[in-house]
Amino acid sequence: MVCGLIAGASYPFRVLSAFGKSPRLLKFLIIPIVANLVIGIALYFGLLFPAWHWLGEWIVNFSNQLDSLIEDLPYWLSFLEYFIDGLGWLVRVLMVIGLFLVTGFIFLQFGVLLGAPWYGQLSEQMEKFRLGRVEIVEVNIFQDIGRAILFEVKKLALWFAIALPLLILGFVPGIGTAIASIGGIALTATIAGLDFLDGPSERRRFSFRKKLGIIFKTFPASTSFSLVCLLLIGVPLLNLVTIPICVASGTLFWCDRVLPKLPSS
Numbered sequence: 001m002v003c004g005l006i007a008g009a010s011y012p013f014r015v016l017s018a019f020g021k022s023p024r025l026l027k028f029l030i031i032p033i034v035a036n037l038v039i040g041i042a043l044y045f046g047l048l049f050p051a052w053h054w055l056g057e058w059i060v061n062f063s064n065q066l067d068s069l070i071e072d073l074p075y076w077l078s079f080l081e082y083f084i085d086g087l088g089w090l091v092r093v094l095m096v097i098g099l100f101l102v103t104g105f106i107f108l109q110f111g112v113l114l115g116a117p118w119y120g121q122l123s124e125q126m127e128k129f130r131l132g133r134v135e136i137v138e139v140n141i142f143q144d145i146g147r148a149i150l151f152e153v154k155k156l157a158l159w160f161a162i163a164l165p166l167l168i169l170g171f172v173p174g175i176g177t178a179i180a181s182i183g184g185i186a187l188t189a190t191i192a193g194l195d196f197l198d199g200p201s202e203r204r205r206f207s208f209r210k211k212l213g214i215i216f217k218t219f220p221a222s223t224s225f226s227l228v229c230l231l232l233i234g235v236p237l238l239n240l241v242t243i244p245i246c247v248a249s250g251t252l253f254w255c256d257r258v259l260p261k262l263p264s265s
Helices: 002-021 023-071 080-114 116-131 141-169 175-196 198-203 208-217 221-233 239-261
Strands: none
Touching: 002 023, 002 116, 002 221, 002 239, 023 080, 023 116, 023 239, 080 175, 080 221, 080 239, 116 198, 116 239, 141 175, 141 198, 141 208, 175 198, 175 208, 175 221, 175 239, 198 208, 198 239, 208 221, 208 239, 221 239
């Protein structure tokens, strides 16, 4: 399990070696990066800065609630002050991390959707580099568009089915908020993993259930891969470059760890 975690986490960095061995692949990064630049400027000014202001107000209110809770503790429970303070700092850190990750995740959804033709080409070239060939099950343009829309709808359905209970749990002060934050990060990482592993799966016209099953069949490598990618796309400005890198590394991961487990292989 430990080896799988390390191996999965390494793919966003392994792909850099692939670009070094085949510099022609770099040209497939240029257009997605330019597109990300335009989308990123609009998203960060329209979403991140207002959300950061709201988070600042929330942290102030949360801190005041903790101070009131500590003041109301009886003397014999005063030792809990350190536990409450520690839990408070944990919640604050998780909320800040969560804000950046969610913003990066939204950026990913818009970026991959609008840049789909170029990301698809990048994924195809990476598969060809790794396997020497590209497998594509051809469908007409209407089926292709329909599958893309259905994929997004099913991702949203999966998101809401899990996110809504987590949101309710988040209203429970302290532990509930921490569990909801961790659960939200895990859910967001899973959706990001679906996006980054989708290129080769979609070219073979896998069903959504089969795509989701790939995440679980390649556990724990898929978990560490998705989490590292989520962290990389959560860093403002850096994610202009890391999103296409994660798309390429997802194809590399798929070729190495998914394809050998398929019956047809």
